[in-house]
Amino acid sequence: MDLFTTLSRIDPLLLLSAAGLIGLIVGSFLNVVIHRLPIMMENGWKEECRQLLHDAAEPTTPTESGEAQPLGFSLYSPPSHCPHCKAPIKPYQNIPIVSFLFQRGKCSACKVKISWRYPLVELLTALLTVVVVSHFGISLTTMAATLLTWGLIALTFIDFDTQLLPDDITLPLLWLGLLLTISHTFTDPVSGIVGAVMGYLIFWSVYQAFKLLTGKEGMGYGDFKLLAMLGAWFGWQSLPLIIIISAGAGAIIGTLLILFKNHERQIPIPFGPYLAIAGWLTMLWGETMNHYYLDWATGSG
Numbered sequence: 001m002d003l004f005t006t007l008s009r010i011d012p013l014l015l016l017s018a019a020g021l022i023g024l025i026v027g028s029f030l031n032v033v034i035h036r037l038p039i040m041m042e043n044g045w046k047e048e049c050r051q052l053l054h055d056a057a058e059p060t061t062p063t064e065s066g067e068a069q070p071l072g073f074s075l076y077s078p079p080s081h082c083p084h085c086k087a088p089i090k091p092y093q094n095i096p097i098v099s100f101l102f103q104r105g106k107c108s109a110c111k112v113k114i115s116w117r118y119p120l121v122e123l124l125t126a127l128l129t130v131v132v133v134s135h136f137g138i139s140l141t142t143m144a145a146t147l148l149t150w151g152l153i154a155l156t157f158i159d160f161d162t163q164l165l166p167d168d169i170t171l172p173l174l175w176l177g178l179l180l181t182i183s184h185t186f187t188d189p190v191s192g193i194v195g196a197v198m199g200y201l202i203f204w205s206v207y208q209a210f211k212l213l214t215g216k217e218g219m220g221y222g223d224f225k226l227l228a229m230l231g232a233w234f235g236w237q238s239l240p241l242i243i244i245i246s247a248g249a250g251a252i253i254g255t256l257l258i259l260f261k262n263h264e265r266q267i268p269i270p271f272g273p274y275l276a277i278a279g280w281l282t283m284l285w286g287e288t289m290n291h292y293y294l295d296w297a298t299g300s301g
Helices: 003-008 012-057 098-102 117-136 140-162 167-183 189-214 221-234 236-260 272-298
Strands: none
Touching: 012 117, 012 140, 012 167, 117 140, 117 272, 140 167, 140 221, 140 272, 167 189, 167 221, 189 221, 189 236, 221 236, 221 272, 236 272
16 A cells, blocks of 8 residues: 555544644744845855955955855754844744743743744644645645745745845746646646746736836846746646736735835835735636636626
8 A cells, every 4th residue: 555545544634733733843944944045145145246356356366264254154054043132042942833822922031022923934834734735635746736835935925024036946946847747737848838938028028118118127037937937837827817816916915005004105015925825826726716717707607
């Protein structure tokens, strides 16, 4: 009896509970990614600039051994610590949700409040993981959909914080999406390849047209790559639905931010989170939504 047959016979409640637990653990790690990856990117940019400026000023002089180098800052180093007092976070203080509640949302050392963002990301990751497992069951498709879900969560919060969509997440997911087309997991190879190309070119064209008309940049290249990645996963046929959902969500949420959060109109609103939401919804219910939309558009519903 193979592994998948065995797992499919597990009590559904037990299976979903296990999925939720895994989601909580992964959500805790995603908090680290969301916080540290932009800092790692900034350190890398600074080091590249330092090297370029050094080479330009003294092209024949080797780098001196005592100069500042990229910090040994990674997803694993230094160990987790309070950002305020730098006190190390012990393993029992890093249990998803439980530690936050037990410590009443405060650092055990300095008593400074811990952001609600951390348990929110953990709960969101657990919830979406459970939804994916419930929707697809036990299969390789579930594994792929879960990886995409976790990547979209990280991209969403990083973009909200920094207006960056790291290539370290987007590009590996794009290549994974193209590989999955070989087994027709979500779409076929031709649709996936065309979807990746069209996804990039659609937003690239909008960017160029907007810049030509206004002299301003309306979106970033990260948005091009994110739509290309979603096109690779779900095919070119999914792109209209993804664009419509993301544009609608962006317009509604952006308006609410301006009206109720005093968000200044001049400050750009990241578009990546809305693409991520649209892509995730398309993954689960894209065919159903397309069916209802076509029925509505043709008046046959």
